[in-house]
Amino acid sequence: MAPPLDLQGRHIVLGLSGGIACYKAADLARELVKAGATVQVVMSDAAAQFITPLTMQALTNRPVFASQWDARPANAMAHIELSREADAILVAPASADFIAQLAQGRAGELLPLLCLARPIERCPLLVAPAMNREMWAHPATQRNVAQIAADGAVVLGPGSGEQACGETGDGRMLEPEQLRDALIAFFQPKWLAGSSVLITAGPTFEAIDPVRGITNLSSGKMGFAIARAAAEAGAEVTLVAGPVHLPTPQGVRRIDVTSAQQMFDAVLPAARRHRVFVATAAVADWRPAQFNGQKIKKDGKKVAPSFELTENPDILAAVAQLPAAERPWCVGFAAESHELARHAREKLQRKGVPLVVGNLGPATFGRDDNQLLLVDAAGERELPAADKLTLARALVREIAQRMNP
């Protein structure tokens, strides 16, 4: 099932000020268009030294605006017209000079003029700084950035790393996909503003010897989608992840673990500091009682080795049994192969948690979509088949509503 376009129906003014990161603005424009937005590019004179308006026009299917004297709008007031129809203005790259102009409320060129003239409550301004690390670290820039943030601009990044000048440090513009996702997150409802969410995701791996182990089938995709959705909803998010190959959602603190015991050791102290705990990890129920320090060799007699297993701690049950004052609001997952509702309700009681989310394991493992059944004391509610991020956003909303009815 194709996921919905997250920026469908949004009209974005994409501003480019001068800087080598303008080459990334072309990709950013494409990403925004692919996500469903209409994109109106506005470029400063300096930006046109780095990338042509023609390129940006071709990618957005709209002529670029570059001058406050542009006579195309019927009233000849590009700075007013452009901001009145925008759902947001995103300036990427935002140079040190552009940020200084914003901080001072200057209006000598179309781009800062447009930002100054925008209806401030209705048209948010997001800026993605891009500059050399010394320019970024300079007290003047830091002062200006603090000022524009105080005036209501949302500052995205900057990132850190290799710079076009050959130096390494803070000041790189965030990547186009990161900026796209930050804009998508910006528009999501803030169900969990001021809250904190701890999530377990992925499988665990229980070592038998240095090269073998026991694990569960789990891609971690559902848990990572919930981490992203919770962060988009304004929560502070900690994600404790078993061995998976997935990128960390933006703004999420990630702790990587391997075994169930390591996951338990990471979760228990953290649980007390979070308002919500969502256990999506497919934790191995048992681990080998002994770890063989050396690889177990075939002995040539065709006799398979046998192992004793010992039970792993139940992380969710342990968190659910914390004293009430320290206990987060707990959500369990149930991956079943049949009789979903009955098994999920059993789990609700056995684990002592207020909500269990059931899904049919074999039908969803590793896939991009899923279907959820929410089971709590009040009854059952189905979240129909959709991509995992759409479901995660719906689940986050359901959790927020149950916590604060």
Ligand code: C5P
């Ligand atoms: O115990 P069972 O595997 O049936 O329950 C599944 C739920 O409990 C999931 O939310 C899972 O993340 C959690 N769990 C856990 N620690 C375990 C086993 C399961 O947190 N050792």
